[in-house]
Amino acid sequence: MTENKKNEGEKKKGIDLVVRSAIDRLVSAEQDAAAMASAGAVPAAAGRRTKTAAASTAEPVRQQSRKPRQRKPKAAESKETAGSPVVAPTEVVAPEAKTVAAAKTQPPAGKKRGRPKKNATAATSMASAAVQPARAVSRKANVRAYSGKPADEQLPTQSFHSNFLALHHDAAPSKPHAAAAASKKGDREYKLKIIPLGGLGEVGKNMTLIQYADDIIVVDGGVSFPENDMFGVDLVIPDYSYLIENKDKVRAFFLTHGHEDHIGAMPYILNDIQAPVYSAPLTLGLLRGKLNEHRINADLRQVAPREEVTAGLFRVEFVRLTHSIPDTMGLAVTTPVGVILLISDFKMDLSPIDGKQMDFGRISALGEKGVLLLMSDSTNAEREGFTGSERSVGANLERIFFNAPGRIIVTTFASHVHRVQQVMQAAFKAGRKVAVCGRGMQNMTAIAAAMGYLEVPDKTLVDIERIQDMPADQTVILTTGSQGEMMAGLTRMAAGEHKQVQIREGDTVVISATPIPGNDRMVSRTVDNLFRRGAYVYYERAQHIHVSGHASQEELKLLLNLAKPRYFMPIHGEHHMLQKHAMLAQQVGMAAENTIVMENGQVLELARRSYRATRSVESGRVFVDGLGVGDVGATVLRERRQLSEGGVIVVSMTYSHERGRGRSPVPKLVAGPDILTRGFIFEKEYEHIIGEMKEKVVALSTPERLADSNINDLRNQIRSQLSKFVIERTGRRPVIMVAVSVM
Ligand SMILES: [Zn+2]
Ligand SMILES: [Zn+2]
Incomplete structure (x- = not known):
């Protein structure tokens, strides 16, 4: 362990203490609050079928009834997280720092010392989770700037939060489940990780991982389409290196619906990682078409709404939604810590064309039992009212x-x-x-x-x-x-x-x-x-010849009201949409610190009553160009951009290096220089410029420079001299390539 890492480990231990004592205070302050729904706390409702991922996977999958693992010894734990710097809540964090890790606790309602009242009205961004009063003011100014209204008009007051908290805690089950009681100790552990690899800060390439210890499930694997400056790129897929590194932990894939931004990357992902894929018939039908094109075999398993699948420690139930493609479903994931409700693309169409209603009853029942975290669609978070029915x-x-x-x-x-x-x-x-x-x-x-x-x-x-x-x-x-x-x-x-x-x-x-x-x-x-x-x-x-497939503000608020989550994380949207969605949640009554705006690659760790972002995993964009995946990077794109803007000049020449009878060989040009251009100027009309370039090349090609050891030097000289000349005479910046060969 390096000295640096050791320090970080020490630091982390200290912070863990801070976090734990905060949680302790919280737990004692909330006498009435029973633990959230835990593993096994939500019994399968009558009539619901259950499927087990273990049935035909090569690796035996643990049943959900398994007890949460014992806490690791301290030494092992600090090793595990040694590379993950943890920032104390009071530390100032640069908002653009992507690798930021912020320890965060949920302070008791009455104990918000040092946090100005207004602060609570701003959305809590993980990128700046350690909000300082000064930052809060500037954030508030931002709110005002893009809402067009004074922030106070839009945002709820502090008392509104407390009302909500009281209401929410009343809704928690009064008799703690055995598993919940047993895991009270586990309250301080952050083993449940939510890792968005795509879909945050963008509309596209949605992909979210849910991990608990050695079990990972993956929700969606979508593409986004290239922007105008991504020359030649066909598709953009999420960087899922983290998943490849942990491929033995992947228990299953779950797909919400058949849109490209949710299934488009699956052929690439399934080529690298094998695990069963669960979804509705139409979604699987569309995926099968893609897999056939890519000649990839996969274990596709059809499920119906309200059906349950056990995958590792997780139990996943499908919830019917309405959207602009049939067979769209949300997921209710029961984890050892609580229920995560992932509602990706949806709208509340009360008169759907196929008559298949969104399952309000099930969502509401889950809300009554207790939802730890709701993640939902932010595409139309900025649009007022209701989205019209199809x-x-x-x-x-x-x-x-x-x-x-x-x-x-x-x-x-x-x-x-x-x-x-x-x-x-x-x-x-x-x-x-x-x-x-x-x-x-x-x-x-x-x-x-x-x-x-x-x-x-x-x-x-x-x-x-x-x-x-x-x-x-x-x-x-x-x-x-x-x-x-x-x-x-x-x-x-x-x-x-x-x-x-x-x-x-x-x-x-x-x-x-x-x-x-x-x-x-x-x-x-x-x-x-x-x-x-x-x-x-x-x-x-x-x-009125089109309606959106995504929920507008009133529908988003209704979902929040039904699900009544403890924590809320807006997904599926550009950053400003996520922020607006977080503000909507606050209007519904959620405390600002319980609305979590994240970036792709950040890791949200959840306990029953607290969360933190510990670190980032590798994430970003991988470009697909033709048959190549990931072989086009920033450098190649920069070259393509340069070629598209200034064209190319190719200089080629051959010199002889024959040793004569004399002692020292005298290299000389025997062919060229030839100059070819593409996309630069129309050569016929600018022969004089081409001629002048040739003269410059000949002048530079002295016997000394043509000597073997100086060839690189010669190439660079030609390139820089021609570049200067071309800019002077034409004001353009073409790519210049110099090819020198020896006879
Ligand atoms: Zn989508
Ligand atoms: Zn969609």
């Missing part, structure tokens, strides 16, 4: 379908099965036939129809070739391209590049989606092109 779109589509003078072309997300269903229904009612165009949409409708998620009205579908000969006002073409994607159907139709469909005067185009942030430009270019070709385009939100 059903509200149907009537508007029908109105358009009845009134449009000619052909209708509709686009939406291929995976939005309910929207596709409504398009089919509206077409049927308006006496129109539907042709599905484009591979993505055809595949998706085929899968959804085969699995019974999509009901195609009788004789409504026709082939794209046949629909061309039908009267225009009896036809609908359903295609992809709602995001202006380069290769998608609508984009190519708008550009006049589609083989089968040409946009004509009198066509009506319905873009039944809103652009994902970043796609606005491309969508608006497509809309322009469509108008130019004489089509009428419905694309604005005001026309």
